[in-house]
Amino acid sequence: MNMNNIVEFTNIPSSTLPTKPENYSSTTAWYSALADMHLAQLTFQHNDAHRDIEDSRDKYVARHLFRRLARDGRLSFPPDAAVDEPPQFRIFSEDLRPSNVLVDAGDRVVSVIDWEFAYVAPGSYEPFMEAYEPRLETFLCVLEAEEAKMQEGGDAGVAGVAGAMEALALEGGTAVPLSQRMRRSWQDRTWMISLAAQNNWAFDFLFWRYLDRRFFGESEDWDHHERLHLLTEREREAMEPFVAVKVEEEKERVLVTWDEERAAARLAEVMI
Template sequence: MPTKLRPPHIPKDDLAWERADEEAEAWEISVNKAQIWRAVGDLILKYKPGKAVELHRPIRGGYNAFYRLEYEDGSSAAMRVPCKGIVRFPEEKVLYEAATMRYISNNTTIPIPKIYHCGTAEENTAGLGPFLIMDYVEHERTMSEALKDPALDPKDDHVLDPDISEEKLEFLYRQMADILLQLFTLEFPRVGSLTQDRDGSFSISGRPLIQNMNSLVEFTSIAPTLLPSQQYSTADEWYSALADMHLSQFVFQRNDAVKDDDEDDARDKYVARQLFRRLASKGQLSSQSESGDASDTTTSPFRLFCEDLRPSNVLIDKDLRVVGVIDWEFVYAAPPQFSSDPPWWLLLTGPENWPGAYVPWMEAYKPRLETFLRALEGVEQKMRTGDETASGLATLPLSQRMRESWESKNWMINYAARSSWAFDFVYWRYLDERFFGPNEDKDHRARLGLLTQQERETMESLVDMKMEQQREASLVTLDHDNAAAQLARFMI
């Protein structure tokens, strides 16, 4: 029997996606009014006084709307607000991002825009929600624009130029390597998000707010109160929380979570999630994904990890030199394994979006990784020369950790752990046999014997629920009590 073909990622709920887009578009129209523009200008001037000459039209990005106010002296300031309908924890996101930017600015040479004020929704006199007011960084373009294939249509997603010169690539990669290496030297005692107290001190006192959590609320019926709400002392605890979120995603995504009328597809997804949860609870994910010293596997120090740190968020001048790094949302102190994996963005796009998915992506990725690691080794040598005790360099170099992670395919464990929608393909194609032995068809049938009787019964109940949801094709909003009761049926 041939191995079943699986898409590289589960589709997100199309009905939920349409609803979020409609809400975001309605919000964008509602705020594009003269009186709101005037209020935005006044608010920026309150925290960055000067003689203003022009407030540019707002730009809407993936998570934020961006307002730029230009001054008579040629400088500019900006206000950044989370987009309604897309960002589901706006106050937290802004609070953590401001603290992270200030901390990185204070402790590294990474060029971070200066923040003049971090404000709550109540403080925003323009009525746009929580906000950041910061310097606007003058730049020629993003690094992604310098790296992308020039033959692409401007509207296409960026893909690395296949004909880029090795000299240009290494020059740009070296600057990214320097950013990642500086972040890797920062150490924290827990998994969580940075906050800043009124006295200016920083601490990991926020929960780890990640992109996947935002997506869970955006694309499923999960109650936000069921998501992680604490910091974590060990990597194992965090891996378990991530694994639980994968099961939550499958339970609460009502539409497009399962192939049409395919009960076995639902069983595959349930079994994969239950076995992944079991691996996490037994500490097997942290120990297998670790590269470097054994002491790094479960406890502190943890390292700042930014899943969205990529060339499109790095601003460069006409000489290709980095002048600013922006968009620090969803950054948190994570297990060091995450930062020890080779960066996914070397080709500017991830494997699930590459033509042919993972195998051709890895073939194209490998030579670019060699270039990046060579650049990283050069930065490591330079840092050692300047500071022999640089944290993270006194033991196994980051370049070697990344190389080991790539060669052992340990990076796939963390890649699967971070995204509920990319999880299934990676689990069945690359992780299942690694942990549980041969599985010719790469599906749930060979693993049913690993489940308890209660888990098998629960699986069939969940399959019935997913089939019924397919027939209904509706969206439902659940309160905490009803969502908790539904999750409890399957979280065994």
């Protein structure tokens, strides 16, 4: 979705983005590609890219810091996970629901359909959170009970489904049950990393509200002022010319068409 939105909102050629079929070998490479696309959209989106000069600076700093976190591998592991744990990727679908599961007359699962929104993702994946947490806890309790059944080898049907799902994994089984990984991801807020990486519209809020303080410490205003020193000298020098371009673009609402050569040259100026 992010790639479709970038092409739609920026009118750049698709060749500017990582459109070639590629299997990322690690979560670090995957997050790095997503971080690059966040900066690409901010660079090329001519209309409605920012609210004002300060917002433009906030967006610039946030994206460069996020790219560094991704490049350094600091987004890839939960804080209490072993850093030498091999990267794992699993089939993931935000659209998977009971209506996707077909059962026979004996209530045995015979098929799972409609995988068009499924993809392979890293396994280490307030009002809303307050309302959602009790429902998550209910789900995890049921999941833990089913995991216990699988370990005991009780229900043959459950064991069969477990074996079939295990066969879908790209790597071997893990000693840590899924329920524990999900609970840890919720408690440590590591799920926000993937949400921020995949959604340009939510990136700035999530970065300044949650990720910034987690990786760089407390901040009074949740903006770029206290984080400028974290940028490299080249990144700081490039910020004001970048902001000036965005301010100038806001003066005229037009659709800009980028050819491959111009787009590649512009991207090289900001991907430092």
